[in-house]
Amino acid sequence: xxxxxxxxxxxxxxxxxxxxxxxxxxxxxxxxxxxxxxxxxxxxxxxxxxxxxxxxxxxxxxxxxxxxxxxxxxxxxxxxxxxxxxxxxxxxxxxxxxxxxxxxxxxxxxxxxxxxxxxxxxxxxxxxxxxxxxxxxxxxxxxxxxxxxxxxxxxxxxxxxxxxxxxxxxxxxxxxxxxxxxxxxxxxxxxxxxxxxxxxx
Amino acid sequence: xxxxxxxxxxxxxxxxxxxxxxxxxxxxxxxxxxxxxxxxxxxxxxxxxxxxxxxxxxxxxxxxxxxxxxxxxxxxxxxxxxxxxxxxxxxxxxxxxxxxxxxxxxxxxxxxxxxxxxxxxxxxxxxxxxxxxxxxxxxxxxxxxxxxxxxxxxxxxxxxxxxxxxxxxxxxxxxxxxxxxxxxxxxxxxxxxxxxxxxxxxxxxxxxxxxxxxxxxxxxxxxxxxxxxxxxxxxxxxxxxxxxxxxxxxxxxxxxxxxx
Ligand code: HEM
Ligand code: SF4
Ligand code: SF4
Ligand code: SF4
Numbered sequence: 001x002x003x004x005x006x007x008x009x010x011x012x013x014x015x016x017x018x019x020x021x022x023x024x025x026x027x028x029x030x031x032x033x034x035x036x037x038x039x040x041x042x043x044x045x046x047x048x049x050x051x052x053x054x055x056x057x058x059x060x061x062x063x064x065x066x067x068x069x070x071x072x073x074x075x076x077x078x079x080x081x082x083x084x085x086x087x088x089x090x091x092x093x094x095x096x097x098x099x100x101x102x103x104x105x106x107x108x109x110x111x112x113x114x115x116x117x118x119x120x121x122x123x124x125x126x127x128x129x130x131x132x133x134x135x136x137x138x139x140x141x142x143x144x145x146x147x148x149x150x151x152x153x154x155x156x157x158x159x160x161x162x163x164x165x166x167x168x169x170x171x172x173x174x175x176x177x178x179x180x181x182x183x184x185x186x187x188x189x190x191x192x193x194x195x196x197x198x199x200x201x
Numbered sequence: 202x203x204x205x206x207x208x209x210x211x212x213x214x215x216x217x218x219x220x221x222x223x224x225x226x227x228x229x230x231x232x233x234x235x236x237x238x239x240x241x242x243x244x245x246x247x248x249x250x251x252x253x254x255x256x257x258x259x260x261x262x263x264x265x266x267x268x269x270x271x272x273x274x275x276x277x278x279x280x281x282x283x284x285x286x287x288x289x290x291x292x293x294x295x296x297x298x299x300x301x302x303x304x305x306x307x308x309x310x311x312x313x314x315x316x317x318x319x320x321x322x323x324x325x326x327x328x329x330x331x332x333x334x335x336x337x338x339x340x341x342x343x344x345x346x347x348x349x350x351x352x353x354x355x356x357x358x359x360x361x362x363x364x365x366x367x368x369x370x371x372x373x374x375x376x377x378x379x380x381x382x383x384x385x386x387x388x389x390x391x392x393x394x395x396x397x398x399x400x401x402x403x404x405x406x407x408x409x410x411x412x413x414x415x416x417x418x419x420x421x422x423x424x425x426x427x428x429x430x431x432x433x434x435x436x437x438x439x440x441x442x443x444x445x446x447x448x449x450x451x452x453x454x455x456x457x458x459x460x461x
Binding site for chain 1: 289291292293312313314315316318319320324328411413414416417421422424425426428429431432433435436439440443444445446447448449
């Protein structure tokens with residue numbers, strides 16, 4: 001018996017990294033627009049006007065691919081059960097070194113909440129992005145509000161992504177492999193997602 | 202800046218609505234004509250355009266005898282002391298302040314984001330076919346050369362007075378005028394002597410940078426930077442205090458390299 005089980009299909013993995021590439025492009029091209037402290041980031045794109053162009057293209061790609069990613073595991077991410085309540089009550093065991101055991105399905109509640117947040121943030125960023133794209137075509141108050149919401153959502157998305165990257169890499173050794181080649185070790189699956197492991201075993 | 206600051210005092214009571222200022226501005230700044238239609242009012246054009254940096258607003262009011270009287274208001278960029286447009290502009294040098302306190306601009310550096318439109322309390326910036334900002338530049342070139350702006354020079358009634366801002370204000374005060382814009386937004390570069398309430402002229406009673414723009418640039422921006430580094434710091438802190446969720450059996454499978 002192989003030491004590995006499949007976690008993500010090729011389609012899911014490619015989609016995830018596509019979303020990530022679009023996201024990073026958005027952050028880099030958006031930083032100069034966020035604050036004059038980051039004007040230097042415009043240089044990656046050959047000036048501010050080009051950075052805006054990249055931001056628009058990456059924005060459309062991110063919007064479409066991120067929603068696709070959300071819907072491809074929408075059901076797993078949006079349904080919570082009794083075991084999830086226990087995970088939440090115990091903060092997923094992340095606040096102490098003691099060995100904690102939770103009966104998680106394919107995703108734990110933290111991942112589910114991240115998935116939902118990214119889905120909502122994608123909608124918010126996309127919608128406000130349209131108003132900011134063509135500010136003269138919409139009422140002033142709507143564009144002003146959009147600039148505020150776009151900035152706020154951007155900040156939250158980056159912060160949650162930092163947490164996401166930590167937990168998916170050095171915070172939980174063995175996790176990244178699943179998103180790289182699609183397979184995770186059985187001991188990883190048994191430890192982190194026992195309920196899911198029993199289904200795919 | 203206080204003393205070197207140049208500005209306008211616009212004494213609306215003197216204005217006869219001749220629009221010499223509109224024409225003079227177009228001439229000096231080489232702005233194309235905008236075709237307009239008769240819309241049943243003497244006010245023309247009815248809004249600022251990329252080719253119209255100032256204009257006279259005609260406000261019709263009923264007078265005591267049942268007729269009509271006009272209020273004339275020269276509308277333009279106010280050259281705010283605390284300028285919303287400059288606060289949000291992400292392209293250094295696109296909008297800049299001259300040593301006379303003028304909010305001037307360099308269209309070559311404008312990146313067409315149009316943030317300044319949303320941030321201006323007076324809805325002034327406009328965009329032409331080239332999609333770059335345009336507005337009154339207070340004839341920064343003329344002023345730098347010691348001349349009066351074209352519109353002030355052309356005004357036949359001295360409605361538009363140009364000079365040292367503090368002197369203009371002192372003189373208007375001595376004449377007991379009701380001033381608009383003396384202290385708002387750290388003082389407007391264009392101060393008005395009004396004959397009635399600001400609202401009657403279509404001016405905001407208390408001009409201010411829109412609240413959402415303030416929250417965006419002065420609250421979310423600094424907090425966001427803090428939050429970004431905070432989240433990185435929190436993750437590092439978690440790693441060295443609580444630590445990662447290691448796979449316990451790993452040691453057995455690798456055999457030998459026990460370190461826990
Ligand atoms: C370098 C950056 C990133 C790395 C290393 C990374 C890594 C991973 C890994 C390993 C997983 C699988 C977790 C598991 O097996 O349970 C995952 C899932 C996921 N990733 Fe990423 N990711 C990155 C960036 C992003 C970005 C930018 C987004 C979205 C904006 C994103 C959205 C998601 C979502 C929605 C999931 C589904 C499960 C969950 O909610 O955790 N990722 N990521
Ligand atoms: S009136 Fe508007 S465009 Fe002019 S300086 Fe003030 S904020 Fe900027
Ligand atoms: S449109 Fe031009 S002038 Fe206005 S904020 Fe953007 S870059 Fe600055
Ligand atoms: S100061 Fe110059 S640019 Fe501004 S309205 Fe007068 S003539 Fe036009």
